[in-house]
Amino acid sequence: MLKCALAICRKDLTLILSRNAGIMQALLLGLLLVFLFSLSLNTGDALSPQAAASMFWLATAFCQVLIFNMLYASEELCGARSGLLLLPAPVQSVWLGKSLAGLLLIMAAQCVFIPAVFVFLGQHLADGFLPALAGIVLGDLGMAVSGSLFGALAAGRSGRESLLSIILFPLLVPLLLAGVRLASLGIDPDPLPGDPLRWIGLAAAFDAVFTAAGLLLFPFVYTGDES
């Protein structure tokens, strides 16, 4: 299963990074969000750390939808979905491969968004960057496993972009909440009171629930049956 998943991940990264402009669209959308919010500030002003962290996760969430739409759309172009379903490996390897590819692409996009948040929204590094880093890693993992599951659900259906957003965004609320609170610790010199471990626990629980859901539900979601 792991070999198959790695092969799918490698193929998807080759397709998207070297041959497809789609990742640029995701990056530009995220950067545009951050930049537009920076225009609402007066010269020399900075956005509050919580608002800046929210912008960061908003950009990441839009990026996630575009990335998983791209990852699954490539399988519909020449009917490769049937080929994937017939591979001599559990069908969950498709979910795992797409999750891995999605995770790497989301992290790559964040490598662009993080400096943009510091530069355009006037943020500075604070003491709590370790819990912030944990929040980003757990948040990305949650976005990858949930995006891969629901991306498969929307694949091949008309209006899949809006369908994926409609399904995904309400479910992401607990993860985004934890992500915003933890990420703001990394840029807020005077953080809101509260134990960061509780937010880390919430993000980890989200990841565990959607990893289990992916493993259990993916064979029912990604099928060749058109009836």
Place this chain on the structure above:
Amino acid sequence: MDSRAPLIVLEGVSKSYGALPILKGVTLSLRPGTISILAGGNGSGKSTLMRIMAGLVRPDSGTVTRNIDPAGMGYMAHDTFLYPALTAMENLLFWARAAGILSPEARAREALSATGLARRAEERAGIFSRGMAQRLNLARLIMGDPRLILLDEPSTGLDVPSRSLLREIMTDFRSRGAAIAWISHDLEEDSGIADAVLTIRRKTLSIEERSRPC
């Protein structure tokens, strides 16, 4: 297991899409070393039957028994299963690695040579004509050295030499003990190599055994 035992057996298979019945009580078996041509008009349920045999579609009733490891089955459809942005070689390497085929590079090169695409290995599949894409699809299929081969209109878009190549390759697979089911709209041409012609008419299947010339 008996080497002549059927590689796949369908018993009383029925399938409907909504209220529309497609197949009713289809029973058939495919033995090693045989080519069975599947014929029938447009919309008669040939592709649905093939997808049921492949395991892509679940029948509403009846049973499908495959006496073969999933790695031993090859399926080639009208869709080419290719990624247009990848080169021919990259496409084959992906399918080989995902299927766990040993020495993927060597197998991919062999398959490209066997289908006459060796010199086009580094070209993107997106610029291939329909016939070339289908030859690449054939290369993908033969890389896995399957024992049960399901072909859903594989000749679509192929020119005359490519069709001959396809028949040649399938005849070779048959001689090595593969069971082949082949949907064809060109019975005159393809039934020459058939051991049986299966015809779907009014949702049911009739089987006509053919004697093979020595």
